[in-house]
Amino acid sequence: MERRRLLIVAAVLAIACLPGCSIRVRGVVTDKVTGDPIPACAIAIGPKKLQTRPDGRYIVSTYTDWHIITFDAPGYEPMKIDFSYSSDRDTIINAALERQGARASAEDASD
Numbered sequence: 001m002e003r004r005r006l007l008i009v010a011a012v013l014a015i016a017c018l019p020g021c022s023i024r025v026r027g028v029v030t031d032k033v034t035g036d037p038i039p040a041c042a043i044a045i046g047p048k049k050l051q052t053r054p055d056g057r058y059i060v061s062t063y064t065d066w067h068i069i070t071f072d073a074p075g076y077e078p079m080k081i082d083f084s085y086s087s088d089r090d091t092i093i094n095a096a097l098e099r100q101g102a103r104a105s106a107e108d109a110s111d
Helices: 002-015 102-110
Strands: 022-031 042-045 048-051 057-063 068-072 079-082 095-097
Touching: 042 057, 048 057, 079 095
Parallel strands: 022 095
Antiparallel strands: 022 057, 042 048, 042 068, 068 079
């Protein structure tokens, strides 16, 4: 009986983090230059869509099938991050977005 119980527990643990399991992803989105938080930044992981809170923070439960997170805020260059998840804790992904036109302005200044 004890052996059977151990086999069941082992099977459950083996299945626990197969693709398709739920994970939590969290972080903060900021301005790359100022470090200020970016509120209402649109975030997408697979079919899940959400926005950052006023302090630039976000948290979402999603599935391990998705490994790309996108950030898109008005006035900023969109950003995509390919990530791997942590099975034993939250996956933390912070993003520092660059203002639109900032890269072009920096290149013009160096010419």
